Amino acid sequence: GNSVTQMEGPVTLSEEAFLTINCTYTATGYPSLFWYVQYPGEGLQLLLKATKADDKGSNKGFEATYRKETTSFHLEKGSVQVSDSAVYFCALTRGSTLGRLYFGRGTQLTVWP
């Protein structure tokens, strides 16, 4: 079946630290991969996406590369800010799943000044 596994949180970092949130997936074929971010009290916002192997998605200083050989889509940022504090969700979808998104369990990130 289709599933996403994310590293457990919470993750606590100081401002300007390097961030990695690990995400691996299980799916047949070629899924599309997404990172969504949820700020407190808000809905999910698309952060970045990659739709084929070796694609790199990037936005707001965040990056993730679609690695088919390791079935991974790890999220990275070189220097986090307090405003990056949020819950981050890795997700996948496939053409055969009628748009259904499969989410990881989310990783809470807290950045201290």
Next chain:
Amino acid sequence: DTAVSQTPKYLVTQMGNDKSIKCEQNLGHDTMYWYKQDSKKFLKIMFSYNNKELIINETVPNRFSPKSPDKAHLNLHINSLELGDSAVYFCASSQGVVSNQPQHFGDGTRLSIL
């Protein structure tokens, strides 16, 4: 100019009551979804409509009934509310069900059952 809007934002009610949550999108999308987020933040799809037709119906109790009067609206009615229904419910929309199209989410409706 909110893209996906849900009402109400908060809903506090007693066990056994019937309630509805409304969702509207102004993005011109033809596909809409309902997701449930539990207390541990886990998100799971409940329903999806494409051009007003139900295309995804996960294992959800019959007490939950979605209705899509047109492509821009997808409402969720819940009968005989139970304690376990307490969660945040998110509406989302996308253009088609093509896998590379991102979904746009509303801000959620926090349902609390007393």
